[in-house]
Amino acid sequence: MKSISSKLMLIMFVAAMVIISVLDVVAITAISKTTKDTLMSSAKPLSVQGSKRFDASVQQLVTDVSRSVRSANFSNASGEKEMAEILKSNFPENVRDNITCAVMGDAGQTLYSANESLSAVIKRDDIDKAVQSNEPFISDIYVADSGKGRKQYFYILQSVFKDGKYLAAAAIVDSDVLSDVFVNSAVGSNGFVMLVDKGSNILMHTQHDLGIKRFNPVDEAAGNDSYDNFAEAIKTVSEGREDSGEFTLDGKHYVFGSDASDYFNANLVYAMTPEDFGDATTDTFRSIVILGLILLTFTIISSMFFSRRLSKPIVSATARIRELAQGNLSSPVDVWYSKDELGVLTSSLEETIVCLRQYINLITVSLNQISEGNLCHRMEGTFKGDFQQIKTTFNDILNSLSDTFASINNAAEQVNTGAVQVSNSAQSVSQGSTQQASAIEELSATLKDVAKQVERNANDAKNANTIVTRNADAIGSCNDDMTNMLGAINEIRISSEEISKIIKVIDEIAFQTNILALNAAVEAAREGSKGFGVVADEVRRLASRSAEAAKQTASLIENSSAAVSKGSEIAEKTAESLGSIVHGSEEIQSLVKNISEASETQTEAIAQINTGLVQISSVVSANTSASVGTASASEELSSQSLILKNMIARFKLGEDTKPTSGVMKYDYSVPEEDSSLLKNRVLQITNMGMDDEDGFTDDIDDKY
Structure with missing residues (x-):
């Protein structure tokens, strides 16, 4: 059985634990929401910045093609091969290896190409558009086999009028030259960047294989429920209904922002997870937990101190009450001298024991008088509250016993007469x-x-x-x-x-x-x-x-x-x-x-x-x-x-007690509850000192 000290300590500990836990949960939830909102607000600007960087990279390639075609060296070139070499030499050295140059005729034929398989995919309609507009033409991103595996390409066409006919200078660009936008973006370890067209196809992706496969989340969601949320987000971006939002993919929660690119009729999407930007949040969480543990430790120490201080007088009073229940009235009470409930409890317990000791002494004196046969004695002394009934009842018993014994004396003569009649019957x-x-x-x-x-x-x-x-x-x-x-x-x-x-x-x-x-x-x-x-x-x-x-x-x-x-x-x-x-x-x-x-x-x-x-x-x-x-x-x-x-005749009866003849003062044909009370009172008197061998108790049992 737990002591009151343990219970108080447990209650205070549980209360502190609940309060600290609630505060921690509220603080952590608020910080998580703030982090998420901050990431949501920064996703859109990040996508706008990335889109501008992506468009600038493509525009630089277009500018390089236009500058090369309009240069004097290109116009004075002796043949298509030299034209292609001049075109390639005007690109920065870091991207030359990822660009294939070719010269196309106005009928769509390849006049020269460093890679015939790549130039073969250039469409005649695209050449016509470049010749007619006399402006650079940029194709869609497509997938082709370059001999080193399947890769993504797009080509830039610029019309040229030379020797009385129109030609088209073509620069076939490997999409890897734009990979810095997808690889070096600040999207965290779990985030990614992708280029999505109007049909929800992923043209380019941080994960290179998804772009080559032309992965479509909307189509994939038709057979795989795990892509439903991701597909819905991509669909809203493709249709232009939303430029930021949230989605869940592979059990992770993402926040995304998107911005339309000037090229390829597509949108650039930046997706990030709050976990990648939660270092500060983690530190805050750790600080909150440590503070909670400190508060919990302080609560435990203070609860131990106050619970022991409060429980000490209660434990002492409880032990004294247990001794009182065992009949011990002599041991002292450890009184707690204060004006609170503990002081009232201990002082009231001491007063109760003193009163009980006084009542027992008065009752003992009266019982000793009865055991000596003195029924004229009456109980004196002051009895408080309900104990006053003991004094009144005890004196009533003595009066009743005095009258009863006088009546019994008279009844004994009648019993003798009745016994003779019963014997004859x-x-x-x-x-x-x-x-x-x-x-x-x-x-x-x-x-x-x-x-x-x-x-x-x-x-x-x-x-x-x-x-x-x-x-x-x-x-x-x-x-x-x-x-x-x-x-x-x-x-x-x-x-x-x-x-x-x-x-x-x-x-x-x-x-x-x-x-x-x-x-x-x-x-x-x-x-x-x-x-x-x-x-x-x-x-x-x-x-x-x-x-x-x-x-x-x-x-x-x-x-x-x-x-x-x-x-x-x-x-x-x-x-x-x-x-x-x-x-x-x-x-x-x-x-x-x-x-x-x-x-x-x-x-x-x-x-x-x-x-x-x-x-x-x-x-x-x-x-x-x-x-x-x-x-x-x-x-x-x-x-x-x-x-x-x-x-x-051994008992001393009251002076006003006079046995009656003929009709007794106490009628023995009384109700059952009254007769039981009388019998119990007589038995108490006989147990206090009367010898039961004379048959007095047996006679009472036979009567009632």
Whole structure:
């Protein structure tokens, strides 16, 4: 469990920690915002400055081309090769290696070029524009293969009239001559510079490969969500809607400014991250954190000092109160002498202990008087506040006890008289209980005989139920056999009907055979063949015998069918009779089962009655014993009442206390809460010095 000193120290530490943290966060946020706003305001001027530097670099190249073409050396050159060499020699030495010079005809053909692959991309339309305007013409930036890899180029054309025809002097410039604008710009380690055309294509970039690839953030964002914010910013620049703003790329936050270039129909964009310009901000952050730690350390030290100073008197008072709770009233109190709450707390604690010690001394004196049997003593002294009730209640108890003992003395005589009457009544109750016990024993014996008869009936009902069940099963089996026999008879009837159909067919065959024999006899007579006639006679006789046999068989089948039909009717009637018998057997079985269950229920009920009689018998026996004990106790109560009178004579009662005769001053038929209060008061007195062996406390317990 934490002490109050630890809690105060913890509260002060947490409060200081929260306040310092909030102040640090507010200061850091304000400084970060100021840094960001400053960078935002400087991005646009930086881009304007860079754009001017970029345009100046391009313009210088254009000026060098124009000056070379208009020079006398160029006009006096003996051929295209010399013209190209003069053109190149007028460029500064630091850029000559990145410039390829060529001379183009008015039809777009290459008259001379130091690099045929580079001059081949010069467009005829661009040559026409240069010739017609007689002003330098600058192409767009394009990507070509120079033999050393793919690079970015643009060309400058200047028309020349020589030998009666127009020529075009071309300077093909590698974009690396402009790289100082992209590499040496003050954009920090994470910032970059790029040249973006109206279609959002990156023409040139601090990261050289992005310009060669013609990287387009808007197109890239269609398949990669991480470029959405960057693409939106580039789109606003390309469309001329914004010239400064913010975007997020690769998890970094950028601030950008843009300015339109005079060349290539593009915008120069400067993008910077606040982190690259945050050295001063970092130092400020560090100073704020250090100051916060110093303040936190000072807070901890001061909180430890004040918490210990404030908690010391509280801890001392707490320890003294704990001793007071254990009953220690003698130890001194460490009083804190001040006018604040701590001083009031300790002085009030000392005053409380002194008062409690005084109250306990007065109560001890009064209790000693009571233990000596003096009920005339009254408590004196000054009690404050709610403690005044102790003095009043204690004196009321003494007055009440004095009156009560006087009333008890009178009540003891009445108890003696009542004890004699109770003893006589107890004798009468004891005789009646003995007679009840004898009658219950006879009734119990009779119920045992009835129980045996009911149990025998229940067993007979169970046996009858078993026999009826067995007969019902046998009748059911017989009924199933009769059903099977009835099915077999139906099958015989069906077979007889099929045989009748066959006999009919045989009869028809005999009829046809007879006709055939007759025809054979007619033919035999016509031909005069005796052998054929004999055969015809034999066939006729065979047909006659077959017809006669078919008639006899049909007659037998009809008799069998009639017998089967009659047997079927008899079997059906027998089956109906057996069904009725089965139904009756089931009803008999149900009735016998009900009788058996009722017999079992009666057996259980009689067993319960028998148990109840046994309990009643035991209760009657107990009542008999109690009656005998009551009579004995009544006699004992009479003798104890005499002892009680002698004991009360030991106490000194008030002078105005006069025992009443007939009606007592205190009625013992009081409410339960009052009787409980009286009992507790008497028990307190007896526990202070009265010997309990005389039965006084037991008598009070019996009364209340």
